[in-house]
Amino acid sequence: MSLLYGIDLDGVCFDFLHAFSKWLEDKTGIEMPQDEEITSYYWHETVEGLEEDTFWREFHKFGQAGGYKYLELLPDAKEGLEAIKRAGHRIIYITNRPDYALCDTQLALQYHLFPFSDNLIFANGSKSPIIKMHRVDVFIDDSPSTIEEISMQTSARIYCKDYPFNRKLKPGRFTRVHSWEEFLAHEQITTRV
Structure with missing residues (x-):
């Protein structure tokens, strides 16, 4: 039976964490902690000296400067996506990236030759309506609020990609x-193969 896999991008396929950490260090001079010390999805809540307005301002500058186009792949992400396709399943990419990152995201998916790269949706907040509308069978994400939301509002089989910032999830x-x-x-x- 062919299933539809919903795949988040940042933290699941792409290494946003390290790219944005480097950006923040370079632009603000704030020393970023080790991965294990980033225990909140919103880094300004756990990174000493990082104010919320600075976090969001630099987040948007990073994206508008093409940051999403040049992210490194996480280990085995491409091979994993290809394995899903080889097994006869389909893929839809569902992200909460800002709208201005659409072209860069499309270019990155095509550059890395992601299977089903045209199946890309920007959720702009809530992923549950998209998961329900497209009848996604399996979904993987790293955002604690997204995991909680889709757990309550969809029937998809859900996976949480482990990070220190989502370990407080019950x-x-x-x-x-x-x-x-x-x-x-x-x-x-x-x-x-």
């Missing part, structure tokens, strides 16, 4: 995974 209707390999193992999809 166990619920999702499976926590630490890697693409672990995610695919839960889905019984092999990466071998």
Whole structure:
């Protein structure tokens, strides 16, 4: 049976964390902590000296300067996406990136030859209506608020890509995974050709 996989981009496929950390250090001079110390999805809540307005101003400057176009892939992301396609399933990318990042995001998906790269939706906040409308069977994300929302509002099988900032999530209707390999193992999809 062919399933529709909903895939978040930042934190699942692309390494936004390290790219934006470097940007913040370069632009603000604020020393960014180690990954394990970023325990809130909104970094200004845990990074000493980083004010909320500075966080959001630099977040938008990063995106408007083409930051989304040049993000590194996370380990095994491309191979994982290809394995999903080889197994006979479909993919839809659902992101909460700002609207101005649409062209850069499309270019990045095409540059990295992501399967189903035309299946891209900018959610602008709530992903649940999109998941329901498209009848997404399986969804993976890293945002704690998104995981909570889709757990309550959809029937999709949900995976949470593990990060320190989402570890406060109470166990619920999702499976926590630490890697693409672990995610695919839960889905019984092999990466071998």
